[in-house]
Amino acid sequence: MGKAARDLSARERIKSQREQERKQQQRRRLATVVTVVVVALAVIGGAFWYVQSGKSETLSGQLAPITLQSDGSRVMAKPGVEKPVLDIYEDFQCPACQSFEQTSSATVKNMAAAGQVKVVYHSVNIFTTEPTRGNTIRASAAARCVPDGKQWMAFHDRLFKEQPPETKSGFAIDDLVKWGKEAGVTDPGFESCVRSQKEAPAQAEYNKKLEDTGAFAKGTPTLRLNGKEIDNTISFSPSSLRNAILDAAK
The missing domain is CATH 3.40.30.10 (Glutaredoxin)
Incomplete structure (x- = not known):
């Protein structure tokens, strides 16, 4: 294999490694976003439950004597x-x-x-x-x-x-x-x-x-x-x- 061919093969390997790294970073970012969203929804859901459980009643009518x-x-x-x-x-x-x-x-x-x-x-x-x-x-x-x-x-x-x-x-x-x-x-x-x-x-x-x-x-x-x-x-x-x-x- 000539020098030019070896250089081309090396560049292709580097390009392939960089592409793999890019995809891995994308997957990590996506996983992070999903985790944040899930946690946020849990917090919101918990807050909603708290508000609902502590929700005040409205007066139903006349007071007792x-x-x-x-x-x-x-x-x-x-x-x-x-x-x-x-x-x-x-x-x-x-x-x-x-x-x-x-x-x-x-x-x-x-x-x-x-x-x-x-x-x-x-x-x-x-x-x-x-x-x-x-x-x-x-x-x-x-x-x-x-x-x-x-x-x-x-x-x-x-x-x-x-x-x-x-x-x-x-x-x-x-x-x-x-x-x-x-x-x-x-x-x-x-x-x-x-x-x-x-x-x-x-x-x-x-x-x-x-x-x-x-x-x-x-x-x-x-x-x-x-x-x-x-x-x-x-x-x-x-x-x-x-x-x-x-x-x-x-």
């Missing part, structure tokens, strides 16, 4: 429904409580309206420094000024909607009076009760009593089903909360 108790708590239940009992300890200034209201409150209301649970709302005060301390006291004392159950719930929901940042003074007296009237509160003594903070001492006494019993020792919101504290992974998942309440009724 809501009655004021002598200690200031509120009971929401159809006549004759005594169990299971769901106690909700919440602070109007607490961001996590606001999140619970946005996520799971419709489930609680729907189940009470269906006669599946007796719900007891406890307004508490967990903040000890300003401005949050003043905010929570003004809001909870104002809520105690609403005797009608349906109006109280409308005011309750409005307070969470208007919750101020933890770094700013909020729940001003004028706003509380305004929001109450917009929520349909018609009691003639409501405005004077709010402006004088007449119910603040009773609220402080009630809050201390609950603190002393450890009712909400881990913070708010605290949910207790038949006296047993519910984990937040259940409280903030409407479907899980519904199932837990149904199980407690068995």
Whole structure:
């Protein structure tokens, strides 16, 4: 074989090797892309499952009757429904409580309206420094000024909607009076009760009593089903909360 022929054969081998390397690189790139897509789809699918599992309900209709108790708590239940009992300890200034209201409150209301649970709302005060301390006291004392159950719930929901940042003074007296009237509160003594903070001492006494019993020792919101504290992974998942309440009724 002459020199020219050997050179041609060498160039062909090099060309062939480069072509093989190019195809291998293409296959590796393709495999990488496929892997990334599969992982991305898994992540998206997992996120979709999470959103679906935590999807909030919508209110199905009228609320169950809501009655004021002598200690200031509120009971929401159809006549004759005594169990299971769901106690909700919440602070109007607490961001996590606001999140619970946005996520799971419709489930609680729907189940009470269906006669599946007796719900007891406890307004508490967990903040000890300003401005949050003043905010929570003004809001909870104002809520105690609403005797009608349906109006109280409308005011309750409005307070969470208007919750101020933890770094700013909020729940001003004028706003509380305004929001109450917009929520349909018609009691003639409501405005004077709010402006004088007449119910603040009773609220402080009630809050201390609950603190002393450890009712909400881990913070708010605290949910207790038949006296047993519910984990937040259940409280903030409407479907899980519904199932837990149904199980407690068995």
